[in-house]
Amino acid sequence: MNKTRRSTIAAALGLAGVLGFTAPAAHAASAGQLAAEGQAALQQLYAVDPDARRVARHARAVLVFPHIVKGAFVFGGETGDGVLLVHGRPESFYNISAASWGLQAGGKEFSYALFLMNDRAIAYLHNVGGWEVGAGGSIVVVDQAGNAAVNTTTLTQDVYAFPFASKGLMAGVDVHGTKITQFNPG
Numbered sequence: 001m002n003k004t005r006r007s008t009i010a011a012a013l014g015l016a017g018v019l020g021f022t023a024p025a026a027h028a029a030s031a032g033q034l035a036a037e038g039q040a041a042l043q044q045l046y047a048v049d050p051d052a053r054r055v056a057r058h059a060r061a062v063l064v065f066p067h068i069v070k071g072a073f074v075f076g077g078e079t080g081d082g083v084l085l086v087h088g089r090p091e092s093f094y095n096i097s098a099a100s101w102g103l104q105a106g107g108k109e110f111s112y113a114l115f116l117m118n119d120r121a122i123a124y125l126h127n128v129g130g131w132e133v134g135a136g137g138s139i140v141v142v143d144q145a146g147n148a149a150v151n152t153t154t155l156t157q158d159v160y161a162f163p164f165a166s167k168g169l170m171a172g173v174d175v176h177g178t179k180i181t182q183f184n185p186g
Contacts, residue, residue, distance in 0.1 A: 031185045034066075035090035038083035041066035041111045045164050051142055052113065055160050059115040061086045061122050063180070065096050070170060071107040076100040078178075081185070082112075084125070092126075096180050104172030111165040121158040125180070 042064050046053045056062065061084055068080030078098045084091045096112070116122050141161045 031090070031093060034081055034093060034185055035083050035085075037066040038064040038085060038090070039088075041165070042085070042113060045111070045113055045162060049142075049162065049164065052115075052162050052164075055115045055117075055142075055162075059117055059160075060119060061091070061116040063094060063114040063116065063125070065094075065112040067109060068096060068112055069107075069109050070098075070168075072100060072104040072170065072172070074101060074104065076104055076176070080112075081183070086122075092182055093185050094125075094180050095183050096178060098176050098178040100176030102173050102175055104170070106168065106170040106172075108166055108168030108170045110163055110167070113162045113164070115160040115162070117158055117160065126182075 042062060045064075046056070063082055063084045065080045065082035068078055070076065070078035076099070078096070078100075080096050082094050082096060084094060116125065140157045140159070141163070
């Protein structure tokens with residue numbers, strides 16, 4: 001991560017703290033803990049969103065980020081660690097980071113699950129050394145308002161993204177880029 005992106009994320013997270021927003025540490029204590037948190041977050045998603053369970057039946061893998069922290073005041077940032085689950089077992093670990101700017105203010109914590117539907121999506125995640133969301137394959141974001149119907153005839157994209165379990169308040173319009181990179185937890 002370059003120095004500008006780190007500085008932006010640090011400033012945004014500091015602002016989130018000033019606004020009274022609290023969240024867990026950016027990095028999980030261990031691989032086992034992160035895998036357990038990922039499994040628990042995924043079960044929470046399945047309990048509240050039947051579309052996620054339907055998509056999961058056809059997915060080759062799920063990259064789940066149980067805790068993503070986002071903060072902003074004009075400039076913003078977000079970060080969180082996740083686990084790639086293949087057939088329900090942890091395979092590798094990833095960090096998601098984003099920087100943004102625009103008319104925005106606030107702080108929030110949320111979870112995010114990316115359902116990788118085919119081997120091409122998994123290979124892209126493993127082989128690029130840093131996945132720019134939106135650059136490597138087609139991603140469909142499925143919101144909990146149910147605006148997009150998901151069934152076996154509509155599952156034609158590489159990746160389906162489900163944001164969920166949002167806490168906090170974030171308002172505004174922004175332009176941002178998101179990067180996912182592999183790491184080895186302590």
